[in-house]
Amino acid sequence: ALAVVTGDDVHAQLPALVAAGHPLRHQDSGAPLEPLLDRVVSANAYLGAGPIAEALARGARVVITGRVADASLTVAPALDAFGWGQDDWSRIAGASVAGHLIECGAQVTGGLYCDWQRVPDYPCIGYPIAVLGEDGGFEITKPPGTGGLVDRGTVIEQLLYEIGDPTDYMTPDARVDFTTLRVETAPDGVRVSGASGRAPTGSYKVSVAYRDGFMASAMLGVYGVDADAKAEACARIVLERVAAAGRAPARWHAERIGASSRSAAAMVVLRMAVHDPDRRVVERFCRQLAPLVTAAPPGVAGYAGTRPRPHEVLAYWPALVDRSAVHPSVRIIGS
Numbered sequence: 001a002l003a004v005v006t007g008d009d010v011h012a013q014l015p016a017l018v019a020a021g022h023p024l025r026h027q028d029s030g031a032p033l034e035p036l037l038d039r040v041v042s043a044n045a046y047l048g049a050g051p052i053a054e055a056l057a058r059g060a061r062v063v064i065t066g067r068v069a070d071a072s073l074t075v076a077p078a079l080d081a082f083g084w085g086q087d088d089w090s091r092i093a094g095a096s097v098a099g100h101l102i103e104c105g106a107q108v109t110g111g112l113y114c115d116w117q118r119v120p121d122y123p124c125i126g127y128p129i130a131v132l133g134e135d136g137g138f139e140i141t142k143p144p145g146t147g148g149l150v151d152r153g154t155v156i157e158q159l160l161y162e163i164g165d166p167t168d169y170m171t172p173d174a175r176v177d178f179t180t181l182r183v184e185t186a187p188d189g190v191r192v193s194g195a196s197g198r199a200p201t202g203s204y205k206v207s208v209a210y211r212d213g214f215m216a217s218a219m220l221g222v223y224g225v226d227a228d229a230k231a232e233a234c235a236r237i238v239l240e241r242v243a244a245a246g247r248a249p250a251r252w253h254a255e256r257i258g259a260s261s262r263s264a265a266a267m268v269v270l271r272m273a274v275h276d277p278d279r280r281v282v283e284r285f286c287r288q289l290a291p292l293v294t295a296a297p298p299g300v301a302g303y304a305g306t307r308p309r310p311h312e313v314l315a316y317w318p319a320l321v322d323r324s325a326v327h328p329s330v331r332i333i334g335s
Contacts, residue, residue, distance in 0.1 A: 001335050003055030007328035008066035010206065010321065011043040017325055024206065024319035033319060039211040041314065045204040045321060048172030050086060051328040052076035058332055067207065071099030074130060075173050082134045093176040093197025094136025100169070101140055101158050101192070102128045108140060108158040109148035121147025141189030152183055155190045159183070174200055203320040212315035213250070214282045216308045217273035218289050223299040224264055230297040231256045231270040237296050238272060238288045245284045249274035269302075275313065282310040 010017070014037055018024065024033040033040075044067035053076040055063045063076075078084065078095040086092075101108045108128045110119035119125075126146025132138040142150055159178065163169045166178040174197035182194040222231040235254035242248060257269040274285045286308045292300045 001059050001061060002333040003058065003060035003063045004331045004333065005047070005051040005055060005063060005065035005068070005328060006331070007051070007326060008044045008047050008068065009042075010045055010326060011040065013325070014040060014043055017321065020325075022321055022325060024208070024317075024321060027318045027320065033208065033317060036210050036317070040317075041209050041211060043206055043208045045206050045326045046172055047204070047326070047328050048072045048200070049075035049079055049092075050173075051330050053079035055330045055332070056080035058330070059335070060332060069172050069205075070103035071096040071171050072173055074099030074102065074132075075171075078132050078136075081132075087199065089174050089197035089199060090195060091134075091136035092174045094138065094193070094195035095132060096169075096171050096174055096176050096197070097159070097178070097181065097192060097195050098130040098132055098138045098140075100161075100163070101155060102130050104158070104161070106148060107161065108154055109142050109150050110154055111148070113149070113154055113157060115153060119147075119149045123147065135193070136195055137191065137193035139186050139189050139191050141186075150189045152185060152190055155183055155192065159192075170201060172200055172204060174198065202323055204323055204326050206319045206321050208317035208319060209314045210317055212313045213275060213277040214279045214310040215273060215275040215313050216282050216286050216310045217271065218286075218308045219269055219271045219302065220289065220292065220300055221302040222268050222270055222297075223301060224266060225262055227258075227266040227268040227299060228256055230299055231268045234270055234292050234296050234300060235272055237292065238285065241288045241291075242274070242281070242284045246281060249276040249281050249285060251275040279310050286310065 018034050046067055046069045049072040052063050052065060057080055075092055075095040084091050105127050106125045109126055113119055124146055125148035126142035129141050130138050140150055140155055142148060169176040169178055177196045180194050180196045181192060184191045239252060252274050254272045258267055274282055276282050290303055293303050
């Protein structure tokens with residue numbers, strides 16, 4: 001049977017949620033979402049493992065779900081297979097750690113590893129397997145004969161990836177304390193055990209995307225003696241010409257990449273980017289790059305091809321909403 005989990009999409013509910021006293025404040029700035037409601041294009045709550053586990057318990061072989069926390073994809077099969085209670089916090093914490101380790105694929109088998117020179121056969125790197133036990137402990141391994149590396153280093157490095165407070169890693173299923181974990185070498189990989197957990201918070205995280213104007217960027221090579229100074233001048237010329245044609249962009253960034261010297265072989269890469277609510281301002285920036293070839297200091301290159309084009313920006317707004325406002329549901333299709 002096939003199961004579909006819905007309820008993560010709260011876009012249509014946003015005005016009612018705000019009116020009911022859920023400000024959906026930005027988790028960094030604390031600003032309320034209300035002034036942006038007419039610009040929101042999507043809003044999805046990160047559901048936990050519960051609905052997926054329910055679908056598996058009802059006989060589903062395949063579960064299609066909307067937004068769900070990465071680690072919950074590992075927790076749900078464990079809940080179903082081992083019959084854990086929804087409040088078996090430490091074992092759920094262990095499965096959450098397993099999910100956290102494999103959520104970014106080959107990162108735990110040597111991808112992006114700081115000691116990357118020790119990783120064999122990157123072209124055929126193996127993706128990780130988490131072998132869970134009923135006690136919540138697990139082993140991280142990979143398919144035999146594949147490239148990559150699984151050792152304490154790769155596992156611990158991924159363990160520390162994107163966790164915030166290591167004593168309070170928050171998921172929809174449990175709050176996990178990473179400081180009690182034991183990471184040990186095993187015959188076929190690495191054994192992780194000793195997770196401790198407690199009840200999750202009363203909120204779901206919500207990922208909101210909203211329209212936030214337009215942007216464009218471009219890169220040019222600048223060659224020759226005083227390349228750095230010439231690149232700086234080019235950036236200033238573009239900005240002044242855009243401002244003279246109307247107004248300066250709301251946001252502007254220019255950076256020079258590379259080393260300049262007095263040598264005629266010196267090269268600097270100039271990268272420029274602009275962002276503005278008005279598409280026309282960004283279009284003016286895009287039109288000012290080609291003129292640098294003949295109306296700026298010498299040495300500009302990399303202008304062949306089409307000019308950059310404005311594209312719409314969808315910005316990210318992280319917020320929290322009470323669990324009571326989100327209503328996951330499971331639908332079984334077929335038998």
